[in-house]
Amino acid sequence: xxxxxxxxxxxxxxxxxxxxxxxxxVLRRMSMTADSITHTILLGIVLAFFVTNDxxxxxxxxxxxxxxxxxxxxxxxxxxxxxxSEDSATGIVFPLLFSIAVILITRxxxxxxxxxxxxxxxxxxxxxxxxxxxxxxxxxAKGVYLSGGLLLLNILLTVLFFKELKIVSFDPxxxxxxxxxPTLINYGLMxxxxxxxxxxxxxxxxxxxxxxxxxxxxxxYLLTHDLKKLLIxxxxxxxxxxxxxxxxxxxxxxxxxxxxxxxxxxxFMAAFVYSVVRKKRGAAAKC
Amino acid sequence: MNIFxxxxxxxxxxVVFGSAxxxxxxxxxxxxxxxxxxxxxxxxxxxxxxxxxxxxFLLTGTKDSGTLLLGALLSGLTAAGLIFxxxxxxxxxxxxxxxxVMSSFFGLGTVxxxxxxxLPNATQAGLHSFIYGQASSMLERDALVTIxxxxxxxxxxLLLWKEIxxxxxxxxxxxxxxxxxxxxxxILSFLTVLGVIIGIQTVGVVLMSAMLIAPAAAARQxxxxxxxxxxxxxxxxxISGAAGAFAGALAPGIPTGPSIVIAASALAVFSxxxxxxxxxxxxxxxxxxxxxxxxxxxxxx
Amino acid sequence: xxxxxxxxxxxxxxxxxxLTASCVPAENKKEDKLNVTVxxxxxxxxxRQIGGKYVNVQGLMGSGVDPHQYRASAxxxxxxxxxxxxxxxxxxxxxxxxxxxxxxxxxxxxVICAADGIEESMLIKHDGxxxxxxxxxxxxxxxxxxxxxxxxxxxxxxxxAHYAENFELYDKQLTELDKYIRKRAEELDENQxxxxxxxxxxxxxxxxxxxxxxxxQGVSTAAEAGTADVIALAQFIADNRIKAVFVxxxxxxxxxxxxxxxxxARGFETSLGGSLYSDSLGDETDxxxxxxxxxxxxxxxxxxxxxxxDEIE
Numbered sequence: 044x045x046x047x048x049x050x051x052x053x054x055x056x057x058x059x060x061x062x063x064x065x066x067x068x069v070l071r072r073m074s075m076t077a078d079s080i081t082h083t084i085l086l087g088i089v090l091a092f093f094v095t096n097d098x099x100x101x102x103x104x105x106x107x108x109x110x111x112x113x114x115x116x117x118x119x120x121x122x123x124x125x126x127x128s129e130d131s132a133t134g135i136v137f138p139l140l141f142s143i144a145v146i147l148i149t150r151x152x153x154x155x156x157x158x159x160x161x162x163x164x165x166x167x168x169x170x171x172x173x174x175x176x177x178x179x180x181x182x183x184a185k186g187v188y189l190s191g192g193l194l195l196l197n198i199l200l201t202v203l204f205f206k207e208l209k210i211v212s213f214d215p216x217x218x219x220x221x222x223x224x225p226t227l228i229n230y231g232l233m234x235x236x237x238x239x240x241x242x243x244x245x246x247x248x249x250x251x252x253x254x255x256x257x258x259x260x261x262x263x264y265l266l267t268h269d270l271k272k273l274l275i276x277x278x279x280x281x282x283x284x285x286x287x288x289x290x291x292x293x294x295x296x297x298x299x300x301x302x303x304x305x306x307x308x309x310x311f312m313a314a315f316v317y318s319v320v321r322k323k324r325g326a327a328a329k330c
Numbered sequence: 331m332n333i334f335x336x337x338x339x340x341x342x343x344x345v346v347f348g349s350a351x352x353x354x355x356x357x358x359x360x361x362x363x364x365x366x367x368x369x370x371x372x373x374x375x376x377x378x379x380x381x382x383x384x385x386x387f388l389l390t391g392t393k394d395s396g397t398l399l400l401g402a403l404l405s406g407l408t409a410a411g412l413i414f415x416x417x418x419x420x421x422x423x424x425x426x427x428x429x430x431v432m433s434s435f436f437g438l439g440t441v442x443x444x445x446x447x448x449l450p451n452a453t454q455a456g457l458h459s460f461i462y463g464q465a466s467s468m469l470e471r472d473a474l475v476t477i478x479x480x481x482x483x484x485x486x487x488l489l490l491w492k493e494i495x496x497x498x499x500x501x502x503x504x505x506x507x508x509x510x511x512x513x514x515x516x517i518l519s520f521l522t523v524l525g526v527i528i529g530i531q532t533v534g535v536v537l538m539s540a541m542l543i544a545p546a547a548a549a550r551q552x553x554x555x556x557x558x559x560x561x562x563x564x565x566x567x568x569i570s571g572a573a574g575a576f577a578g579a580l581a582p583g584i585p586t587g588p589s590i591v592i593a594a595s596a597l598a599v600f601s602x603x604x605x606x607x608x609x610x611x612x613x614x615x616x617x618x619x620x621x622x623x624x625x626x627x628x629x630x631x
Numbered sequence: 632x633x634x635x636x637x638x639x640x641x642x643x644x645x646x647x648x649x650l651t652a653s654c655v656p657a658e659n660k661k662e663d664k665l666n667v668t669v670x671x672x673x674x675x676x677x678x679r680q681i682g683g684k685y686v687n688v689q690g691l692m693g694s695g696v697d698p699h700q701y702r703a704s705a706x707x708x709x710x711x712x713x714x715x716x717x718x719x720x721x722x723x724x725x726x727x728x729x730x731x732x733x734x735x736x737x738x739x740x741x742v743i744c745a746a747d748g749i750e751e752s753m754l755i756k757h758d759g760x761x762x763x764x765x766x767x768x769x770x771x772x773x774x775x776x777x778x779x780x781x782x783x784x785x786x787x788x789x790x791x792a793h794y795a796e797n798f799e800l801y802d803k804q805l806t807e808l809d810k811y812i813r814k815r816a817e818e819l820d821e822n823q824x825x826x827x828x829x830x831x832x833x834x835x836x837x838x839x840x841x842x843x844x845x846x847x848q849g850v851s852t853a854a855e856a857g858t859a860d861v862i863a864l865a866q867f868i869a870d871n872r873i874k875a876v877f878v879x880x881x882x883x884x885x886x887x888x889x890x891x892x893x894x895x896a897r898g899f900e901t902s903l904g905g906s907l908y909s910d911s912l913g914d915e916t917d918x919x920x921x922x923x924x925x926x927x928x929x930x931x932x933x934x935x936x937x938x939x940x941d942e943i944e
Binding site for chain 1: 368373377426436440443448542543544599602610
């Protein structure tokens with residue numbers, strides 16, 4: 044497959060994969076979760092490094108992957124006390140975990156080139172060259188399988204638990220009355236979101252993780268009330284941003300991820316203008 | 331060096347004093363952000379400042395910190411403006427608008443950086459981290475800038491205290507009273523953005539985000555009155571700044587910035603657990619006492 | 632919702648159009664010259680010196696770009712695809728990208744890892760991990776040059792003799808540079824040979840040329856300094872009367888400024904000795920875009936600064 048096609052494929056799959064949990068994050072007012080995870084990943088990497096002492100160990104990626112859920116669990120813990128809002132809880136957890144990581148690195152590993160880029164590729168320009176080789180056959184770029192896998196997983200879980208997710212997102216009290224634990228669903232959702240975020244970090248880099256997880260759902264939120272439509276529109280906008288972003292970047296020879304992130308912002312702006320115009324027309328029509 | 335010598339050391343004094351001051355200013359500004367559920371504005375503005383820095387470099391060709399900071403400030407203010415107007419004019423919530431604007435601005439910054447990377451100009455090196463300072467490299471001029479800006483911010487807040495108080499707690503009532511809410515919002519946002527940009531240049535992004543949230547979050551657990559919360563938040567911020575900075579001076583290999591974050595977070599966690607009335611462990615203790623009382627009444631019959 | 636449906640179908644059509652449009656046919660490979668893609672500016676210079684007029688070198692990182700902060704742009708994909716030969720530093724300097732480069736062997740490209748030419752015993756280890764800044768020791772860079780020459784010869788046996796010849800010539804130049812550095816270093820006394828910078832990149836330089844090397848913070852860009860470290864270093868500078876400390880072109884100046892302030896508070900004045908090319912070479916304008924040019928500049932800056940001469944930049 045041509046490198047350009049593969050990059051767009053990875054971007055589109057990642058965008059769609061992020062848009063699904065991202066939609067629920069936006070509905071739960073936890074949009075900054077993705078950004079929070081991109082900071083705390085360092086701690087997971089550092090701790091894994093202390094165990095293996097080897098920068099090329101696959102254990103480091105596992106360490107990175109585990110930090111996602113740990114970050115959101117700690118945040119959920121604080122939110123549950125109902126003493127702080129979601130944004131404050133997020134804003135206490137990630138600086139703390141990140142600072143612990145920096146202290147550990149400085150004291151015990153200051154001379155090792157320990158940083159997220161030594162563990163996570165996160166660069167679309169090189170993704171086509173990172174191949175998946177099974178039994179000696181090259182079956183495509185690793186990124187395609189990673190992002191495709193995450194998307195499938197997200198779709199599966201969303202379809203299975205759609206009713207529960209819908210109720211918990213819009214009315215947690217009714218959920219408790221109906222007999223299933225909103226807490227469990229929440230933790231499950233946050234875990235899935237965090238693992239997707241780490242996977243997206245590896246596939247497309249930190250610049251895009253937040254962009255793909257929040258901008259398309261935020262835009263879709265302005266365009267529809269229906270959850271199903273929200274999910275579909277978010278995925279479409281995400282995919283479109285990926286493809287348009289790649290082509291713009293090729294035209295201008297600049298950062299691919301940056302262009303994609305800018306496009307998500309442009310789609311949001313478009314949706315915003317559309318919703319404002321529609322509101323005005325609606326108000327005018329009533330006169 | 332013993333403690334006494336440390337306290338008289340010039341560098342220690344600059345860092346401790348500067349950090350304490352920055353902590354107090356952040357604590358004050360953070361009070362309003364936390365109450366308005368806009369705590370992560372600091373983190374958002376830090377990311378949104380990148381295109382301003384890159385653009386300033388591309389336009390002027392110099393790495394002069396004044397120019398770059400101006401670019402950062404303009405970029406941050408534009409982002410803040412976009413965030414607030416999207417929240418006001420549509421149903422999108424603050425956190426979603428923040429994450430969206432912040433990530434697309436940061437993306438734009440990355441695009442501009444890759445443009446700069448291609449110029450045959452070695453001075454573009456390190457542009458990305460240029461505006462992100464470290465607490466341990468605080469200079470006298472940083473402390474001075476913090477005093478001046480901090481003083482200005484405090485003055486404005488005190489001047490508009492009555493309006494701010496009503497605006498933060500009950501917006502509709504404020505509108506009824508004829509308070510110009512739009513302008514108050516603008517002023518508070520401008521002060522916050524200014525504080526953030528000065529702060530990240532001095533101590534970096536993560537520390538600044540923490541200082542805008544942790545002290546205020548801690549203070550919130552101890553009182554309900556706004557003025558008390560603001561004062562307590564400033565106090566907590568100042569203490570964390572000083573304590574963390576001092577810890578960094580006690581032994582080698584203890585990074586100053588992260589130590590300050592640990593201090594502030596510790597205060598926040600302590601408050602969440604033990605503050606009277608709201609604290610988690612405190613509430614458990616009260617419930618335990620109440621249950622014991624019930625039992626004793628029951629057995630008495 | 633009809634309007635919405637129409638919009639959605641427009642978007643879908645646009646996507647299909649763009650996908651077909653981006654199906655660019657594979658680039659015709661460049662005919663006579665060998666296409667070499669490299670990472671750092673040091674390797675760019677090296678590849679050009681060894682390859683001469685038989686190679687077409689493309690660098691991924693421009694002058695002044697810090698390898699730790701490098702961000703790829705879309706055009707880099709084409710540079711990677713077109714390459715017949717890929718040269719990278721290794722020892723985790725390029726992070727995960729290094730692993731990707733290594734796997735390009737399977738793509739039918741010749742992959743040269745500069746650090747492979749150096750025996751493990753000659754490498755410096757910090758905290759259990761190898762220091763990747765091998766270019767600071769000219770004798771190690773010679774070994775890297777040999778590795779590049781071998782690799783180019785393997786990829787292009789037709790011109791192998793030319794690459795070997797270029798290598799011999801360049802090897803002599805590097806020997807001259809090494810002599811120059813040693814000669815200049817002798818102008819300083821033992822206790823004057825202290826090189827202080829913002830981060831610990833100069834270990835190989837220190838080991839090869841007899842300098843004590845001290846940085847405010849370690850190699851990792853994620854590490855942060857503490858006030859105690861700054862004070863300890865400032866005290867050391869004041870006690871030993873070190874006349875200059877040095878800035879690196881790819882790092883912010885502030886940490887060194889704070890250090891100078893701390894030294895001043897101890898009653899000694901150390902000057903900002905000048906800018907050193909550490910993780911990247913310089914511009915064409917002053918000849919520092921070559922390895923030899925940049926390192927002569929570094930040597931002169933360091934020695935002059937530590938001697939306390941007036942020609943400080």
